[in-house]
Amino acid sequence: MSLFKLTVSTLALSAMAVGAAQARDEIRIVGSSTVFPYTQAVAEQFANVTGAPSPIVESTGTGGGMKIFCAGIGEAHPDLTGASRAMKASEYKLCQDNGVTDITEAMIGYDGLSIAISRDATNDWDLSLEQVFLALAAEIPGEGGWIANPNKTWADVDASLPAVEILAYGPPPTSGTRDAFVELAMHAGCEATPFMKALKDADKDAYKATVKDNCSRMRQDGPFVEAGENDNLIVQRLNADEHAMGIFGYSFLYENMDTLKPVKIAGVSPSAETIGDFSYPISRPLFFYTKNAHRGVIPNFQEFIEEYMSDDAMEPGGYLSERGMVALPDDLRAETQDAVIEGKTMAPKE
Amino acid sequence: MTDLSSQSVRSHLNRRNRHQTMIKGFGMAAIGFAALMLFILVSSLVSSGYKAFTQTHVTVEVFVDPAEIKPERLPRGGFDDVLLASLKTYFPDVSGRADEKALEGIFSNGAQFTLRDRIVADPGLIGQSITMTVPTSDPFDQLAKDLVKRDTPETQRRVSDREIGWFDTLDQAGAISQPLNWGLISNTDSRFPELAGLKGALMGSFWALLVCFVISFPLGIGAAIYLEEFAPRNRLSDFIEVNINNLAAVPSVVFGLLALAVFIGWMGMPRSAPLVGGMTLALMTLPTIIIATRAALKAVPPSIREAALGVGASKHQVVFGHVLPLAMPGILTGTIIGLAQALGETAPLLLIGMNAFITSAPDSPLDSATALPTQIFIWADSPERGFVSRTSAAILVLLTFLITMNAIAIYLRSKFERKW
Numbered sequence: 001m002s003l004f005k006l007t008v009s010t011l012a013l014s015a016m017a018v019g020a021a022q023a024r025d026e027i028r029i030v031g032s033s034t035v036f037p038y039t040q041a042v043a044e045q046f047a048n049v050t051g052a053p054s055p056i057v058e059s060t061g062t063g064g065g066m067k068i069f070c071a072g073i074g075e076a077h078p079d080l081t082g083a084s085r086a087m088k089a090s091e092y093k094l095c096q097d098n099g100v101t102d103i104t105e106a107m108i109g110y111d112g113l114s115i116a117i118s119r120d121a122t123n124d125w126d127l128s129l130e131q132v133f134l135a136l137a138a139e140i141p142g143e144g145g146w147i148a149n150p151n152k153t154w155a156d157v158d159a160s161l162p163a164v165e166i167l168a169y170g171p172p173p174t175s176g177t178r179d180a181f182v183e184l185a186m187h188a189g190c191e192a193t194p195f196m197k198a199l200k201d202a203d204k205d206a207y208k209a210t211v212k213d214n215c216s217r218m219r220q221d222g223p224f225v226e227a228g229e230n231d232n233l234i235v236q237r238l239n240a241d242e243h244a245m246g247i248f249g250y251s252f253l254y255e256n257m258d259t260l261k262p263v264k265i266a267g268v269s270p271s272a273e274t275i276g277d278f279s280y281p282i283s284r285p286l287f288f289y290t291k292n293a294h295r296g297v298i299p300n301f302q303e304f305i306e307e308y309m310s311d312d313a314m315e316p317g318g319y320l321s322e323r324g325m326v327a328l329p330d331d332l333r334a335e336t337q338d339a340v341i342e343g344k345t346m347a348p349k350e
Numbered sequence: 351m352t353d354l355s356s357q358s359v360r361s362h363l364n365r366r367n368r369h370q371t372m373i374k375g376f377g378m379a380a381i382g383f384a385a386l387m388l389f390i391l392v393s394s395l396v397s398s399g400y401k402a403f404t405q406t407h408v409t410v411e412v413f414v415d416p417a418e419i420k421p422e423r424l425p426r427g428g429f430d431d432v433l434l435a436s437l438k439t440y441f442p443d444v445s446g447r448a449d450e451k452a453l454e455g456i457f458s459n460g461a462q463f464t465l466r467d468r469i470v471a472d473p474g475l476i477g478q479s480i481t482m483t484v485p486t487s488d489p490f491d492q493l494a495k496d497l498v499k500r501d502t503p504e505t506q507r508r509v510s511d512r513e514i515g516w517f518d519t520l521d522q523a524g525a526i527s528q529p530l531n532w533g534l535i536s537n538t539d540s541r542f543p544e545l546a547g548l549k550g551a552l553m554g555s556f557w558a559l560l561v562c563f564v565i566s567f568p569l570g571i572g573a574a575i576y577l578e579e580f581a582p583r584n585r586l587s588d589f590i591e592v593n594i595n596n597l598a599a600v601p602s603v604v605f606g607l608l609a610l611a612v613f614i615g616w617m618g619m620p621r622s623a624p625l626v627g628g629m630t631l632a633l634m635t636l637p638t639i640i641i642a643t644r645a646a647l648k649a650v651p652p653s654i655r656e657a658a659l660g661v662g663a664s665k666h667q668v669v670f671g672h673v674l675p676l677a678m679p680g681i682l683t684g685t686i687i688g689l690a691q692a693l694g695e696t697a698p699l700l701l702i703g704m705n706a707f708i709t710s711a712p713d714s715p716l717d718s719a720t721a722l723p724t725q726i727f728i729w730a731d732s733p734e735r736g737f738v739s740r741t742s743a744a745i746l747v748l749l750t751f752l753i754t755m756n757a758i759a760i761y762l763r764s765k766f767e768r769k770w
Contacts, residue, residue, distance in 0.1 A: 024620070026718070037733065040541045040707045047709050048463050051425070054709040056622060056718045059731075076618060119506070230731050232738070255733045258498060258506045317451070319459075323541075324733070 025299050027055035028078040031065030032176045034111055034249050035082030035286050038320050039308075045319065046307045052300040062176035063091075069289065070095035079294045079301050083287040084111065084176035085183075092349035102292035105346040107336055108314065110326040112250035112275035113181055113282040115168070115263040121242040123162050125263040129281060131157050132265075133189025135166045136224045138217035141195030149219050166223040169234045170247035173226075180284045181247055182216050185265075188281060190215030235260065250275060250283075251324030272316075275326040286325065292343045309337045395749075399742030405531035405544060406494040408456060408520060409483040410436040414469060414476050421473045429462040429469075430454060436482075440519060456516060458485040460545040483527070485544040488736040490517055494528060497735065508735075534743060538711050539725065543736025546729070548744055550711040554624050554704065554719030555693060561628025561715050562635055562692050567685055569632075570639030577640070578647045579669050598637035605633045606698030614702060621703040622718035630702060631692040638691065642684020646677035679766035686759040690752050696723040722748045 029039055036059040047054035060068060062083045069081035070091060087105065095103060115132070117125060134157045139146040154161035171178040190196055190211060200207045218224045227234045234246040239259055250270050253260055262269045265281055274280035288308070295302045307313065313320050314337070316327040328336060413435065418428035434454045438444060444453050461484040469475050485491070489508040492498040498507050500514065520526050537547025581587045609630035613619045619626050650673045658668040699705065705724040712719035720728065726748065729741040
């Protein structure tokens, strides 16, 4: 045994690496942490049923996934990316610029964002989105324009609410869940304020700019705590503090119903039914995007897409809905399945 | 001679004694605090993790119905229907698709594949009755371990009253058992907590550490020998020395970014591969090994070198024939501690994609894999309840490896250490 031998084996290993970079026989998937558990489920089922090499699923966040996905065509680049929002125009352009021109967009189902509190909490909560906005926004409309959010307790937001300090744990800005929460809850809550309603009638352009700017900022002064991407951590904190609220995907609430209870939004609790028919207002569609140039090139890729689009996976009661996803309505599902299996190129994003 | 009984000397002495007692007290308090924290950490891990070391299983008689499973159609067949039929012998009155599906939910999703693999391996089983012991699905495992309390209102738990009834019936019939959970070590990762295991992560960590060792050990020793024994003492070697010490303090995530840019981006190596992980860890381990090796070489007394030189050995013979063998125990100790650090490292592996979900174990350093710490990271973020205790169990496994490696290092040091 000598240094010489070790050095030689090191060189041999590096040489192998260069050779291996040329070939890939497993599917590579990146994307949203929200879609991740569903893609995992399909990947595992697919590998079990077909005996094909198990696809490699990485949770990179929606934005991060788009960046890697759109970086180019070829074996070095992933075949599919999950997204908890639709692809943005800028991302579409990035894809086009890098030669990723033939993309299929697949809407797979819906996910609800839940606001939850500990089961031990004495109060049952029922909030309107306007109240959520007034409690968690950095700035709210006040006398003479936008003022820093002065609300310390829920009673400050609305006298009918209990005088409990506002404390909510939520996702950080890098998360698709945060994007969705801002868009679905904060914007809607903001637009419901009398100030914004008046502005909408008065000045359309200023209204749009205000929604994009003032309505999108979460407060930084304490009551809203960015708790990182780990939703289990939020669940633990809620169990420790009965007044704290947590914002996360519905699947976490669904798994922890014995220790957590939902905050009703406008009188509606999140459930598979209310998320699916949008009567629960904070729900969003989930997507994945496939790189069609890789179909038929990467072994088993087409078969994997077919497994993802199968009724076993997607229908209500299918194995994805067992993981907490809310299935698409029947007609839309059938349409999506056909389009995605065929590989229909998505319409350009403007 | 001063008069020791004088007032000023005595008060001075008292003050010095007081100081000494105080320093001692602080020291003991610090150690006590550290020990308390360690105790809290380990006991919280054990208390939440020990339940993952057993897994609830259900044993059933399965009649491999030739009507459902045909030899010519293997590996496809109605394996789940056959399993369902075996449960129905206990619950003949369950009917209807939804109810049957709920009943089948007692089995882990992996049960049908276990059955399939058994029959594919031995098609002669078709038409016979076989006994199968398979994991129950996670909600029932949680129920059996009392992690889901029966007195919670029905709407707030994953298992309904009816499902608890089924489970209790099976339990009374002696079909439920809770053996040691070897799957935790022998299974690869899975979406289902009852099937998830650490095999992929253990193999991934093994390959990564092997690559790390193969690269950093010879390079580290070579660099250290040159710097310590051959390099001229000048500004350049001082500069190199300072930089090696600085490198040892660079946060690991920086090495991850470097690896992402150079190994994956520029050299085109595969993402998520233990090879890249090992190379990244080698970058981190190198300074540790160089520093430990230099210290070990320094500790060899000059008399050994001088005696060897005195009998006519060349510099090269002195170093490789005399100094290096004597320094070896110290070098190995440093290397093992460096590798133990690398084993627990997470941040750089996240950046090079070793936190992917992969349901197969790597056969070579080029296959995609996770490592132990990144597997813990993935499990900690999973919504299923079963992963809570499995995360703690995985941390305990990681800690066991770290303690073992450190124990080996201590053993080597005490066994081969030479007193001069």
